[in-house]
Amino acid sequence: MLEHGGRLLGAARTYGIAPEAWLDLSTGISPFAWPAPVVPASVWQRLPEDDDGLIDIACAYYGAPHLLPVAGSQAAIQMLPNLRPASRVGVIAPGYNEHAHAWRRAGHVVESLSASSLLADPSRYDVIVLVHPNNPGGERFERDALLACHAALAARGGWLVVDEAFMDATPQDSLCSEAHREGLIVLRSCGKFFGLAGARAGFVAADPALLEALRERLGPWTLSGPTRHVLKLALADRAWQATARTWLQGMSDRLAAVLLRHGMAATAGCAFFQWWQHAHAEAVHVALAKQGILTRLFDTPASLRFGLPTEEAALRRLDEALGALDLKEMLR
Structure with a gap:
């Protein structure tokens, strides 16, 4: 099992700080969550049904002609490598490490390279x-x-797989509308933008033949009835979605400004997080954890990902915690 963010209980045990006292910035999940309603009892009591309208609502939201619901994009990441014979696979690095892990585990030859290297010579893969x-x-x-x-x-029977887990804040850049093309596979997650990570829900956009092959491998009822019920409402709530996009970008910009104020100019980021690369990232990670602030530490390259605080008070807490550190000395 690979490491991921969100391991709050483990951090609480390691540092002796109660879970409720932490500021958890270790994931890229939006803290501005869609307000899920109470699920009717009847939804809990019936098996999920494929013709409940979810696909039509999801296709309208993503702008995709064909979709398959899956138990989070992670389910597709793990299964897609089993749909191909032994292949040469190029995976973006640094990136979400489950991709390379899944392709290697399925017996493919994997190279992890920068996106510029992969795009410069696709004939190698x-x-x-x-x-x-x-x-x-x-x-x-x-x-x-x-x-x-x-x-x-x-043209050679190959695939381009694009993981758009963090695309919802900039939907105009999505390739979902092009996913009818054979060999183009787009993965979408509902957990990040809607703040519904616990629902374990996502979609795959691709040509119908590939979606059918994937559906056969995954089996029936990939999403629970309650999850389908909630997704139909969330994906149709255009007013909330517009508000969320504004909130995410504003908070991400304010987070970047706090890091910059302390000499930690973000190396990169998006509406969901800011990423800071530095040789002494682990020292800052530990120092913040001792103050009850959890970040996501990466070893290769040494770096920290800062997810978004829930509110201005939480952002001030991070600001004050960074101010309490002797960063000039730590980063020498």
């Missing part, structure tokens, strides 16, 4: 996996460059 915007590196890609890469791969 049968599959290229990108994250857009990237996590944690923050890279963004021109639509024409992505479609050119896809065309080069698809």
Whole structure:
């Protein structure tokens, strides 16, 4: 099992600080969560039904012609490598490390490289996996460059897999509308933007034949009835979505400003997080944890990802905690 953010209980035990006393900035999940309602008892009492209207609502939200609901994009990440024969796979690095892990575990030959290297020579690969915007590196890609890469791969029966888990704040940059093209696979997560990580829900946009093959592998009832009920409401709530996009970008900008004020100019970021790369990132991670603030530590490259605080008071707490550190000495 690979390391991920959100391991609050482990941090509480390590540092002897009660879980409720922490400021958890270790994930990229939006703290501005969609207000999920009480689920009717009847939804709990019936098996999920595929023709409940969820797909139509999701296709309208994502602008995709075809979608398959999955138990979080992680379910698709783990299963997609099993749908291909042995392949040469290029995966963006640094990036969400479950991608490379899943392809290697399925027996494929995997190279982890920068996005620029992957896009410069797609002929070296049968599959290229990108994250857009990237996590944690923050890279963004021109639509024409992505479609050119896809065309080069698809001409040889290859795939371009684009993980758009953090795309909801900038939906105009999504490739979902192009996912009818054979060999283009787009992954979407409902946990990040809607703050519904516990629902374990996402979608795959691709051509119908590939979605059917994936559905056969995953089996029935990939999403629970309560999750489907909540998603239908959240994906249709356009007013909340517009408010959330404004809130996310504003809080992300304010977070970047706090880091900059303490000499920690963000290396990259997006509406959901800021990423700071430095050789002494671990020392800052530990020093903040001793004050009850949890960040996401990366070893390669040494760096910290700061998720968004829930409110201005939490942002001030981070500001004060950084101010209490002797950062000039720590970062020498």
